[in-house]
Amino acid sequence: MKLCIVIPNYNHTQVIADVIAELEPMGLDIVMVDDGSVASAQHYLQQLSERFDCLHLLRHQVNGGKGAAVQTGLRWAYAQGYTHALQVDADGQHCLADMQKLIAKAKAHPHCLISGRPVYDESVPKHRYLSRYITHFWVWVETLSLSIKDSMCGFRVYPLAPCIALFDSRALGTRMDFDIEVMVRLYWRGVPSLFIDTQVIYPEQGVSHFQPLHDNLKISWLHTRLFFAMLPRLPKLLLRKPRVDS
Numbered sequence: 001m002k003l004c005i006v007i008p009n010y011n012h013t014q015v016i017a018d019v020i021a022e023l024e025p026m027g028l029d030i031v032m033v034d035d036g037s038v039a040s041a042q043h044y045l046q047q048l049s050e051r052f053d054c055l056h057l058l059r060h061q062v063n064g065g066k067g068a069a070v071q072t073g074l075r076w077a078y079a080q081g082y083t084h085a086l087q088v089d090a091d092g093q094h095c096l097a098d099m100q101k102l103i104a105k106a107k108a109h110p111h112c113l114i115s116g117r118p119v120y121d122e123s124v125p126k127h128r129y130l131s132r133y134i135t136h137f138w139v140w141v142e143t144l145s146l147s148i149k150d151s152m153c154g155f156r157v158y159p160l161a162p163c164i165a166l167f168d169s170r171a172l173g174t175r176m177d178f179d180i181e182v183m184v185r186l187y188w189r190g191v192p193s194l195f196i197d198t199q200v201i202y203p204e205q206g207v208s209h210f211q212p213l214h215d216n217l218k219i220s221w222l223h224t225r226l227f228f229a230m231l232p233r234l235p236k237l238l239l240r241k242p243r244v245d246s
Contacts, residue, residue, distance in 0.1 A: 001107055003084045003157070004028055004077050008069030010035040012090035013044045019088065020052050022096050029080075031056045032090070033073045036063030066154075067178025071167055078160040084110070087156045094155045098198040106157040109194055113186055116155035116198035131219070135180060138223040142230045143187050144237040149195040151180045162191045177222040184226055188233055 005028050009016060016032075023030060032055060034045050042059070049057040058072060070087060077085045084106055088094055098116065106114045118132075132152055139151045166172070166185055173181045183193055230237070 001084050001110055002082045003086060003103065003106075004080070004082045005030040006070060006073035006077060006085045006087050007032040007090050008035055008066050008073065008087075009033065009037065009045065009090040010063060010066070010069070011037045011041045013041050015092035016045070016090050017048060019090060019092060019096070020048060020055060023088070023099075024052060024054055026099070028054065028086075029056060029082075030054050031058060031073050031076050033069040033076075034059040035065070035069040036060045065173075065175035065178070067172065067176070067181075068174035070154075070178060071172070071174075074158060074160060074163055075167065078164045083160055085158050085160060087154055087158065089154045093200050095199040095201075098155075098196065101196045101198075102155070102157050105194055105196060106159075111159055111162075111191065113159065113183060113191055113193045114157040115150065115183070115193055115195050116153045116200070117150045117195040118153050118200040119197050120200055135219060135223070138227070139180065139184060142184050142223070142226045144230075144234070145187070145240070148183060148187065148193050151183045151193075152176075153198075153200070154179055155198060155200075159191065162186060162189060165189075173218070173222060175218060177218045180219065181222055181226070188230075188237075 005023055007019070007030060009032050020030060032045065034042060034057060037045065045057060049055045058076060060069065060072065074085055086099065086102065088096070094116070102114050102116065132150070135152060136150070139148050140146055163182065163186070166182065166189065172178055172185070187193065
């Protein structure tokens with residue numbers, strides 16, 4: 001397994017230096033995709049790329065959404081010869097101490113998508129917490145399986161070959177809907193997801209780009225499309241044996 005780290009970033013400057021400093025001792029290349037940030041943020045991220053030798057900075061001229069940034073980062077990683085990519089968000093929500101657990105599970109199951117399963121404290125916004133459980137229900141319907149424990153956590157190790165094959169075959173969501181869609185469609189293609197519990201926090205001064213109305217509408221439309229796309233796959237999904245996590 002040849003692993004790198006992918007960080008999508010849109011105007012996140014508050015804690016990103018701390019995130020990279022914590023990642024640097026791992027000795028892995030980090031690709032950060034600046035998704036059309038404002039000029040001041042672009043300048044700051046450029047300074048970080050000069051400060052950290054491990055950091056490679058890619059830039060979208062126009063904001064395309066978190067999903068678009070992740071896809072750009074994964075394509076870059078695959079083109080550079082990496083087999084897997086660890087996605088980390090730029091806002092400091094993830095418990096980076098759990099990276100080694102994710103990586104160890106990816107090494108044991110290199111053909112699986114390995115994801116964090118969030119354990120929240122009281123900082124989680126209530127509307128985000130509720131919307132996750134609505135999405136969990138629909139993902140279980142769309143896969144006819146309870147094996148996907150969480151489809152919205154952005155703390156993941158992706159196996160790159162099946163991801164790029166999926167990206168090349170169809171356009172996926174480019175915003176918050178991407179995390180859900182890529183997991184469901186990979187499952188349909190025979191790439192299961194495995195999970196580890198990990199703490200997720202929402203810092204008091206943190207900046208979130210999740211737009212409750214806009215993003216929830218996009219996610220609702222995504223579930224509508226996935227449900228009807230699931231129907232022709234019913235026989236194959238019904239015959240699939242349940243997977244036991246290991």
